[in-house]
Amino acid sequence: MKTEHLHQLIWMSRPLMQAAEACVEAGLVGTDLTVRMRAVLEMLDKYGEQTVPEIAARLEIKRQYVQIMCNETRESGFIEQRANPRHKRSPIMALTDRGRTVIKDIISREMTLMEEVxxxxxxxxxATALRVVRAVTDSLKQEAGETE
Amino acid sequence: MKTEHLHQLIWMSRPLMQAAEACVEAGLVGTDLTVRMRAVLEMLDKYGEQTVPEIAARLEIKRQYVQIMCNETRESGFIEQRANPRHKRSPIMALTDRGRTVIKDIISREMTLMEEVxxxxxxxxxATALRVVRAVTDSLKQEAGETE
DNA sequence: GTCAATATGACAAGTATAATGTCATTATGA
DNA sequence: TCATAATGACATTATACTTGTCATATTGAC
Known part of the structure; x- marks a missing residue:
């Protein structure tokens, strides 16, 4: 029974993700944000200003793509570059006032949605679900890692 | 707190899905199956023989793509077509013996993995996690549906 | 039985989200 | 100093789909 439930839980991850993405996307209508710009802003809001490679590590996607995401986000005026004293080639990405306002607003609206959901x-x-999902994710990651 | 946990849970869906996919893919090494062929076989194993549009409805992806998936799976000899008395244009896809053996084996190995995980x-x-994830997914789907 | 509406398979093209490869430049660190 | 690694920029490729179209076959309302 346990394994059966676990299997079902794991196979719910795709529908869950798709439903979540659809909601996130719906929440961005009206702003000039795209889903990937939102991801950049969230990282900066959550973990503070940081470089492109740092964001890439957090999102677990390749830096080359995050570079594109960040360039777009910067062109749209939601983030700006600051000199990086620790690494002259790699400027620090920081929220502009506009970016900060937008992402705070988005997250806040998402939290309102969370109450309904x-x-x-x-x-x-x-809390139990969160704990289980985290444990399962970690465990699966390890399994997959060992296989490769 | 509740909304915060919920937000985190929802944003775990992507890492969970990616970890799961990596494991599924790792489990297919050695078989001649691809992930999408596996999906077709699972539907046939789980819900019995059915037409392409039926599989598409279950997987919630477009029938045109499922058609490609099924054609591949058929070319590889895991499924075969049977005449459909209810709809002459749309043959029923059914597992071949080979297909049945392969998918049973894969699922069985996945269940073993579930025990470790x-x-x-x-x-x-x-069970709680499964119940929560299902409820959240349904709720999000409804929200997104209303918005569109 | 007729006939409009619908379903299906086949095929072509497009899109989103990346991964991968390469290069020049620059930092870093032993 | 000098090999090695990091970074941004750019190009190519891959994956997993969606969307659109068409001819044809099928269905269902009348």
Whole structure:
């Protein structure tokens, strides 16, 4: 039974992700943000100003693509470059005021959505789900890592 | 707190899915299956023989792409067509013996992996996680649906 | 039975989200 | 100092789809 539930849980990850992405996308309508720009802004908002390779490491996608994402985001005026004292070739990406306002607003609206989505689920159950999903993800990552 | 946990849970969906996909892919090495062929076989194994449009509906992807998936799977000898009495233009896809053996074996190996991944998590917690994830997915789908 | 609406397979093209490869330049660190 | 690594920029390729179109076959309402 346990393995069966686990299998089902894991195969829910795709529908969950797709539903989540659809909501995120819907939430961006009206702003001039794209989903990938939002991802950049979220990293800067959450972990502070940082370089492109640092963002790439956090998002676990290749730096070359994050570079594109960041360039776009910068062209749209949501982030700006600052000199990096620790690494002259790699400027630090920082939120502009506009970027900060936008991402705070988006996250805030997403949190409002979370309240609706939370519905009748208890905080305890959600916390349990989070803990399980994290453990399973870590475990799967390790399994896959060993195989390669 | 609840909304915060929920937000985190939802944003775990991508890492979870990616880790899961990596494991599934690793499990297919040695078989002549691809991930998308595996998906076709799983649907046939789980829900019985059915037409391409039916599989597409279950996978929630466009029938044109499922057609490609099924054609590949058929060319590789894992499924075969049978006449469809209910719809002459649309043959029923059915597992061949080889296909049945392969998918049973894959699923069985995945279940073994589930035992390892389950680790010290209780069945109760996993069941809770599954219930929460399903509820959240349904809720998000509805939200996104209303917006579009 | 007729006939408009629909379903299906086949095929072509496009799109989003990346990965991969390469290069010149610059830092870094032993 | 000098080999090695890091970075941005750019080009190519890959994957997993979606969208659009067409001819034909099928269905269902009347």
């Amino acid at each position: 939370g519905g009748d689920l208890s905080d305890e159950d959600i | 389950g680790g010290d998590l209780s069945d109760e917690d996993i």
